Amino acid sequence: MPKIIDAKVIVTSPGRNFVTLKIITDEGVYGLGDATLNGRELSVASYLQDHVIPCLIGRDAHRIEDIWQYLYKGAYWRRGPVTMSAIAAVDTALWDIKGKIAGLPVYQLLGGASRESVMVYGHANGTTIEDTVKTALEYQAQGYKAIRIQCGVPGMASTYGVSKDKYFYEPADADLPTENVWNTSKYLRIVPELFKAAREALGWDVHLLHDIHHRLTPIEAGRLGKDLEQYRPFWLEDATPAENQEAFKLIRQHTTTPLAVGEIFNSIHDCRELIENQLIDYIRATVVHAGGISHLRKIANLADLYQVRTGCHGATDLSPVCMAAALHFDLSVPNFGVQEYMRHTPETDAVFPHAYSFADGAMHPGEAPGLGVDIDEDLAAKYEYNRAFLPVNRLEDGTMFNW
Numbered sequence: 001m002p003k004i005i006d007a008k009v010i011v012t013s014p015g016r017n018f019v020t021l022k023i024i025t026d027e028g029v030y031g032l033g034d035a036t037l038n039g040r041e042l043s044v045a046s047y048l049q050d051h052v053i054p055c056l057i058g059r060d061a062h063r064i065e066d067i068w069q070y071l072y073k074g075a076y077w078r079r080g081p082v083t084m085s086a087i088a089a090v091d092t093a094l095w096d097i098k099g100k101i102a103g104l105p106v107y108q109l110l111g112g113a114s115r116e117s118v119m120v121y122g123h124a125n126g127t128t129i130e131d132t133v134k135t136a137l138e139y140q141a142q143g144y145k146a147i148r149i150q151c152g153v154p155g156m157a158s159t160y161g162v163s164k165d166k167y168f169y170e171p172a173d174a175d176l177p178t179e180n181v182w183n184t185s186k187y188l189r190i191v192p193e194l195f196k197a198a199r200e201a202l203g204w205d206v207h208l209l210h211d212i213h214h215r216l217t218p219i220e221a222g223r224l225g226k227d228l229e230q231y232r233p234f235w236l237e238d239a240t241p242a243e244n245q246e247a248f249k250l251i252r253q254h255t256t257t258p259l260a261v262g263e264i265f266n267s268i269h270d271c272r273e274l275i276e277n278q279l280i281d282y283i284r285a286t287v288v289h290a291g292g293i294s295h296l297r298k299i300a301n302l303a304d305l306y307q308v309r310t311g312c313h314g315a316t317d318l319s320p321v322c323m324a325a326a327l328h329f330d331l332s333v334p335n336f337g338v339q340e341y342m343r344h345t346p347e348t349d350a351v352f353p354h355a356y357s358f359a360d361g362a363m364h365p366g367e368a369p370g371l372g373v374d375i376d377e378d379l380a381a382k383y384e385y386n387r388a389f390l391p392v393n394r395l396e397d398g399t400m401f402n403w
């Protein structure tokens with residue numbers, strides 16, 4: 001058996017913070033797992049360092065499911081983003097080790113490829129509708145078959161999904177949280193105009209997506225979904241906060257626009273009712289925040305019973321280690337829908353050399369054994385951790401709101 005003899009947490013910041021777990025076995029084979037929780041990075045690093053790694057030493061690295069159960073059930077305190085990101089990192093690293101020992105890419109261990117490659121969507125954002133459409137046209141020219149469109153709202157200084165840099169959107173932008181201001185009526189007026197302009201410029205052969213980022217009430221989301229139906233969106237994401245899963249019934253009663261939810265979910269219990277009641281069309285839970293490849297497969301299996309497809313989160317705060325794991329998962333699951341893909345900066349790519357590639361609007365994890373991603377520890381050590389927070393959001397009268 002490959003025995004775990006050591007594990008370390010590597011925190012690096014090549015432009016943004018990433019937390020990586022490296023598990024080392026007595027046979028010299030090591031595995032990597034992403035443990036990055038945007039804006040709360042050091043909490044997961046501490047959870048791993050202080051509470052998880054001591055329990056890993058001496059265990060059989062092949063016993064992935066048993067180690068998952070040990071960490072989940074054994075902690076007594078279940079679920080939550082910090083715990084589940086830590087468990088995800090261990091799980092991902094163990095799949096990497098198993099693949100390396102078997103001499104096979106992880107997707108082969110998950111049942112093999114269910115498709116040739118996985119469709120990804122890119123982010124087009126701009127301060128105006130014209131800027132966004134221009135960027136979306138650039139994505140289309142690069143071969144993207146699916147594009148998320150977000151634009152600034154007239155009369156509001158900033159809004160979700162719109163950044164200074166049109167390619168590298170980075171929400172965790174300051175040492176203390178930035179404060180944004182929000183106005184729902186202004187937003188609800190602009191989005192149908194954005195979709196109209198996008199369809200006129202891009203045509204109908206490209207999928208258009210939009211992220212509401214938890215900012216509407218169910219009835220407002222129903223109205224927006226209805227207004228957008230004529231433009232055939234691929235999905236509306238995070239229409240309303242999902243703590244109350246019942247709330248999606250109200251949206252469903254009013255629109256046939258497909259709904260996606262789940263990037264902040266960390267367990268199958270967060271989405272069970274949404275899936276079983278067919279209140280969503282895409283589940284966005286991802287490897288790093290939802291307990292790793294093993295737990296995400298359980299979510300995907302449940303979703304498959306109800307014709308709900310996967311649409312994993314893939315923003316830049318998910319490291320290349322998570323991106324690689326997501327691509328192996330996407331390639332193997334029968335009910336794959338789409339994968340989010342935001343390019344990392346060249347500095348990040350240099351710290352995490354990887355085998356995955358992009359061509360013609362789709363990605364492939366590559367054929368390297370394991371996940372096919374590594375970490376250059378010397379380079380990583382040159383980029384020190386920088387505290388960074390996600391923004392907060394207030395209504396114009398000062399009321400604290402959803403971000």
Ligand SMILES: O=C(O)C(=O)C[C@H](O)[C@H](O)CO
Nearest residue numbers: 038171211263314315317340
């Ligand atoms: O990529 C998305 O859909 C997001 O909503 C991005 C998130 O705000 C970001 O990953 C938070 O860390």
Ligand SMILES: [Mg+2]
Nearest residue numbers: 211237238263
């Ligand atoms: Mg989102």
